Amino acid sequence: MAVLSVRGVSKRFGALQALAAVDLDFHAGEIHAVLGENGAGKSTLMHVLAGMLRPDGGTVLLDGHPVGFASPGAARAAGIGMVHQHFTLIEALTVAENLVLSLPGQTGWRFDRDATTAEAQALAAHVGLALSPGNQPVHTLPVGARQRLEILKALAGGGRVLILDEPTAVLTPAEVQHLFGMLRELRAQGRAIIFITHKLREVRAVADRVTIMRRGRVITTVGVDEISERGMAEQMVGEVLPPTRQTRHAPADTAEALSVDGIGVTDARGVAALTDVGFRVRAGEIFGIAGVDGNGQRELFEVLVGLRAPHAGHVSVGGRTLSTFSPRAAHHAGIGHIPPDRHREGLALTLSVAENFLLNRRVLDRFGRGGILQTAAARQLAARLTEQYAIQLASLDTPVQSLSGGNQQRVIVARELAERPRVLVTVNPTRGLDVHAARAVADALVAVAEGGCAIVLISTDLDEVLELADRLSVLARGRLSEPLEPPIDAERLGLLMAGAAG
Amino acid sequence: MKRLLALAAQALPSVIALAGALVVSGLIVWVSGHSPWLALSAVVEGAFGSADSLSEVCVKTCPLLLCGLAVAVSFRAGVWNIGVEGQLLLGALAMAALGRQVGPLPAAGALAFDLGAAALAGAAWAGIAAVLKLRRNVSEVISTIMLNFVALLFISYLVQGPLMETGGRYPQTDALADGLMLPRLFAGHRVHLGLVVAVLAAAALQFVLFRTVAGFEMRAAGANPQAARLAGINVDRRLLLALMLSGALAGLAGGIEVSGVTRRLYERFSPGWGFTGIAVGLLGRLSPAGVVVAALFFGALDAGSNAMQRVAGVSSVLVSVIQATVILFLVTLERARWFQPQAGPEA
Numbered sequence: 001m002a003v004l005s006v007r008g009v010s011k012r013f014g015a016l017q018a019l020a021a022v023d024l025d026f027h028a029g030e031i032h033a034v035l036g037e038n039g040a041g042k043s044t045l046m047h048v049l050a051g052m053l054r055p056d057g058g059t060v061l062l063d064g065h066p067v068g069f070a071s072p073g074a075a076r077a078a079g080i081g082m083v084h085q086h087f088t089l090i091e092a093l094t095v096a097e098n099l100v101l102s103l104p105g106q107t108g109w110r111f112d113r114d115a116t117t118a119e120a121q122a123l124a125a126h127v128g129l130a131l132s133p134g135n136q137p138v139h140t141l142p143v144g145a146r147q148r149l150e151i152l153k154a155l156a157g158g159g160r161v162l163i164l165d166e167p168t169a170v171l172t173p174a175e176v177q178h179l180f181g182m183l184r185e186l187r188a189q190g191r192a193i194i195f196i197t198h199k200l201r202e203v204r205a206v207a208d209r210v211t212i213m214r215r216g217r218v219i220t221t222v223g224v225d226e227i228s229e230r231g232m233a234e235q236m237v238g239e240v241l242p243p244t245r246q247t248r249h250a251p252a253d254t255a256e257a258l259s260v261d262g263i264g265v266t267d268a269r270g271v272a273a274l275t276d277v278g279f280r281v282r283a284g285e286i287f288g289i290a291g292v293d294g295n296g297q298r299e300l301f302e303v304l305v306g307l308r309a310p311h312a313g314h315v316s317v318g319g320r321t322l323s324t325f326s327p328r329a330a331h332h333a334g335i336g337h338i339p340p341d342r343h344r345e346g347l348a349l350t351l352s353v354a355e356n357f358l359l360n361r362r363v364l365d366r367f368g369r370g371g372i373l374q375t376a377a378a379r380q381l382a383a384r385l386t387e388q389y390a391i392q393l394a395s396l397d398t399p400v401q402s403l404s405g406g407n408q409q410r411v412i413v414a415r416e417l418a419e420r421p422r423v424l425v426t427v428n429p430t431r432g433l434d435v436h437a438a439r440a441v442a443d444a445l446v447a448v449a450e451g452g453c454a455i456v457l458i459s460t461d462l463d464e465v466l467e468l469a470d471r472l473s474v475l476a477r478g479r480l481s482e483p484l485e486p487p488i489d490a491e492r493l494g495l496l497m498a499g500a501a502g
Numbered sequence: 503m504k505r506l507l508a509l510a511a512q513a514l515p516s517v518i519a520l521a522g523a524l525v526v527s528g529l530i531v532w533v534s535g536h537s538p539w540l541a542l543s544a545v546v547e548g549a550f551g552s553a554d555s556l557s558e559v560c561v562k563t564c565p566l567l568l569c570g571l572a573v574a575v576s577f578r579a580g581v582w583n584i585g586v587e588g589q590l591l592l593g594a595l596a597m598a599a600l601g602r603q604v605g606p607l608p609a610a611g612a613l614a615f616d617l618g619a620a621a622l623a624g625a626a627w628a629g630i631a632a633v634l635k636l637r638r639n640v641s642e643v644i645s646t647i648m649l650n651f652v653a654l655l656f657i658s659y660l661v662q663g664p665l666m667e668t669g670g671r672y673p674q675t676d677a678l679a680d681g682l683m684l685p686r687l688f689a690g691h692r693v694h695l696g697l698v699v700a701v702l703a704a705a706a707l708q709f710v711l712f713r714t715v716a717g718f719e720m721r722a723a724g725a726n727p728q729a730a731r732l733a734g735i736n737v738d739r740r741l742l743l744a745l746m747l748s749g750a751l752a753g754l755a756g757g758i759e760v761s762g763v764t765r766r767l768y769e770r771f772s773p774g775w776g777f778t779g780i781a782v783g784l785l786g787r788l789s790p791a792g793v794v795v796a797a798l799f800f801g802a803l804d805a806g807s808n809a810m811q812r813v814a815g816v817s818s819v820l821v822s823v824i825q826a827t828v829i830l831f832l833v834t835l836e837r838a839r840w841f842q843p844q845a846g847p848e849a
Binding site for chain 2: 305307326327328330331332337339344345346347348349350351355358359360361362364368371372373375397
């Protein structure tokens, strides 16, 4: 019988159905991977299991009995512990002190350092995790050791079920191997381990069974041996359908607008995030970069918009090579961008709509000659753009945060296109928008391309790439495939997304 | 009409905070066995009862206004300059030290020069915190608070040592040379030209923040540094500018106070203008025009508090209670009001 089951669990956030009647069983002594794209509902489901979210409907069963956890502490006391992607350690405290926070029984006023250290050591020994509880503060530990401490914390309540949310994202390859060894050991102890990831290779390496989720639903649950990496990729991204709109006739003979050659980037861990990435985009063409998130998309975006200098390779716009990598240089070279997260990077939410139109070096330079802002002219542009892009607002002076998501996204699109960039770099431009708003943004992109702009469409939404891109490559593990032209071979695409071929 | 409504909406939190603070302090007065009404009317009478009391309100308003502007410019840029007090002291020091002689310039020129030096001294003091922040990632909150103490003790040392008055009777600097005092606006009243300078500074700051590229870039950097960076704005340089501008306004406040009122620098020169400036800035919603109104309010409170003590028997310390409650109310309202749209669920 399953240790932990969910039956018909649903959860809705506003317009987004994050979980739709999910049924799942997790068994003792098994590593169960939950695979899916960002937004597939994995984390939401885990948050329900770990007592951090209450489902709108459905039940969670522990040993066949319905349970409703009021808090993460209650879930942990019942034996369900979760290790979050972002650690929840107190860095200034020692290992033992951090453990105490999760141990039951340590209440009252007095803190018995020796007793808790002993208890921590006993727990570590029992679980079989090599951990030096000592008096080292946590901030002196390497990431791998911190994660072991997190695992230990999660197991403090008995640890019958251990949930790990993308545990490998912060680890070096050697640490990943170590983690996998540890998970196998924990499995041997008869614990149920739930492993959330969107990396196919890791599923194959460590899991016994895999559940694939997409858009809040469970697509399938199978033994890892019964499915290939390509099969997993296909299930994860959905069926590869022919584009729903007639593919535009992309001009074949226009000038090359953007050329990217041999880009190499190393991330903070010292792991290669991009390796020898190169592609060319002609004026008027939409070049899609598909792939599962976390395979170098963020780094590629940062290089193209000048936030990050690659250690190798170069970027040229209209035949001119960028000599420095800064957002200012990128703007002046003619690269506009639609950032992946409009609230974090695209808009200054508390500033007015009119002011947000100025958040672009070239627009700002146009209206700021001599250092004085030509506010009247800038307002005229803002008024023209709101009309042209049909942005619904009460007044140009309202803070941009009062606009709906779709209208906010249109503000960004309008602003970035106002200076007619030669190249537009966009990441998941329609993510989180309703169908109508997404349609409008997609139409705007096509119109821009037809106006002669070269568009780089980096997207983890395969439907979006297939619909809009004239050609596409797949980014997998920091390497970019050869461009594919329509008609796209679904089988080959799945293979590329799984990173199985170059 | 629409503009008026928008203005009212902007001022609303300040009005609520103010009303709340008055109710709370009224309760305190009542609990301590005095009459809130008597206290209030004594404050009003003490602040606005006569030409002389009005002049005193203006004298108190002047440093508060400049300190409030200093807070506004840095907070707008997302730099939490808590060191306005220390920067003000450095400005006062520059004025007091340089102003002992007129020097080669004509007196008016020398006064302008010395006030400029006061602003520069304040900017330089703030610049220390700016460099620490940009080079070493030291929180400006901590460094500016600490630099307040350094400035305070530095001045304490100077007025008892190297800069102590000739003759050496009191721990204070020599009086400013005659030509270096800011002229009074009306004969017989203490209100001086510094008030005009402060109001002009408010107008200038309004222009800088809302009509110049640098001002927009500062506000953008404050509103969302990541978006500003991606837009091609040099965020670090704008933070530096905002902090130095803030320090310059604070330094100017100190310089003006010396050359407008005290004529000398001594220990406990400032009753905490730099700190009250935070309340002024927040109550003024970080907008120069709002800061003018807020400074006038606190100036009147300050000037009227003596009358309150005399007439109603309520300690003038109550003014500090009102200031503090205003800040607490405003900060609480901010939390409730500046509702950040939730990022979608991390699924």
